[in-house]
Amino acid sequence: MNIINIHERELEADFEQAAKLIDSLSSEDDLLWPKQCWPRMKFDGPLSVGAEGGHGPIGYCVEAYQPGQSIKFSFTRPKGFNGFHEFDVVKSAPRSVVLRHTIKMELAGTARLTWSLVIRPLHDALLEDALSTAQASLGLAPQMRPWSPWVKIIRWIMSAGKAQKQMTPTNANAASNT
Numbered sequence: 001m002n003i004i005n006i007h008e009r010e011l012e013a014d015f016e017q018a019a020k021l022i023d024s025l026s027s028e029d030d031l032l033w034p035k036q037c038w039p040r041m042k043f044d045g046p047l048s049v050g051a052e053g054g055h056g057p058i059g060y061c062v063e064a065y066q067p068g069q070s071i072k073f074s075f076t077r078p079k080g081f082n083g084f085h086e087f088d089v090v091k092s093a094p095r096s097v098v099l100r101h102t103i104k105m106e107l108a109g110t111a112r113l114t115w116s117l118v119i120r121p122l123h124d125a126l127l128e129d130a131l132s133t134a135q136a137s138l139g140l141a142p143q144m145r146p147w148s149p150w151v152k153i154i155r156w157i158m159s160a161g162k163a164q165k166q167m168t169p170t171n172a173n174a175a176s177n178t
Contacts, residue, residue, distance in 0.1 A: 001106065001107040001112050001115075002092070002105075002106055002107075003083070003104070003105050003106070003107060003115065004030050004102070004103070005102070005103040005106055005120070005123070005124075006100065006101070006102050006103075006132075007100070007101045007124070007127040007128060007130075007131060007137070008098050008099060008100035008101070009098070009099055009117060009131040009134070009141065009143070010092060010096055010097070010098050011096065011097050011098070011099055011134060011135060011138060012095060012096055012138075013095070013096070013097055013138045014095055014097075014138070015068075015091050015097055016068075017090065017138055018089045018097040018134075018138070019044065019067070019069065019089060019097065021066055021087075021089070021134050021137060021138075022067075022068060022069070022070070022071055022087050022089060023067055025041055025047055025071065025087075026040070026041045026042055026047055026053065026142065027047070028050060031134065031137035032087070032134050032137065033055075033063070033130060033133065034126060034129035034130050034131055034132070034133045034169065036133075036164075036167045037129060037164050037165075037166060037167055037168060038055065038056075038126050039055045039056035040067070041053065041054070041055045041057060042054070043062070044056070047062065047065065047071070048062060048065060049062050049063065049064065049065050050092060052076065053158075054076070056121075057077065057078060058069070058077065058078070058081075059075065059076040059077035059078075059142060060074055060075050060076055060084075060108060061073065061076055061131060062072035062075055063084060064086075069088070069089055069091070070086060070088040070089070071087050071129060072084055072085075072169050073086065075105060078114065078119075079108075079109065079110075079111065080108040080109045080111025080112070080114075081105055081106055081107065081111055081115075082105055082106045082107070082108060083102060083103065083104050083105025083106055084103070084105065085101065085103040085104075085105075086101070086102050087099070087100070087101050087103070087137070088100045089106060099134055100117060101127050101130070101131075103123070108174040112124050117125050117160065118154055119147065119178030121151050121154060122154060122155070123126070123149075123150060125145075125147045125148070125151045125166075128144075128145040129144075129145075129166070129169075132145070132168070132169055133169040134172055135169075136168075136169035136171045137169070137171060138171075139171050140171075142168055142169050144168055146166065147166050148165070
């Protein structure tokens with residue numbers, strides 16, 4: 001089963017501001033990852049080619065990294081996830097960029113079922129929250145996409161009833177305009 005899953009958002013920001021979003025991934029001052037509601041993205045070292053880590057049950061290693069432009073991660077787990085996911089910043093106008101996340105993978109075995117029923121709904125909600133976090137980090141009003149009832153149920157089950165509710169990100173860690 002081939003999967004292509006794309007989430008993107010146009011951001012009113014210059015390329016240099018948006019570049020800081022990707023470069024901050026997994027750091028203490030992460031401007032992109034929605035760590036307020038989701039498992040943090042962590043690596044065994046600095047964000048660089050070869051770094052291994054992931055978030056929650058999803059594992060990956062950094063396959064390619066062009067600072068400020070793109071980062072590509074190859075899946076290492078769960079079993080049956082054969083492919084990659086990546087973030088890209090693409091200039092779209094003089095003061096506008098598109099922040100895009102893409103998954104391209106082939107699913108094998110039970111991963112077909114877990115992707116469809118559990119991981120895809122969670123992934124889609126997490127990525128929309130990440131794009132809202134990016135907006136807030138740039139000092140823009142975040143355009144929140146409410147979680148579906150299914151996402152809320154999955155999160156409640158996986159957390160034994162202790163799941164956090166969806167939170168609107170703030171611009172407390174806003175990327176500077178310099």
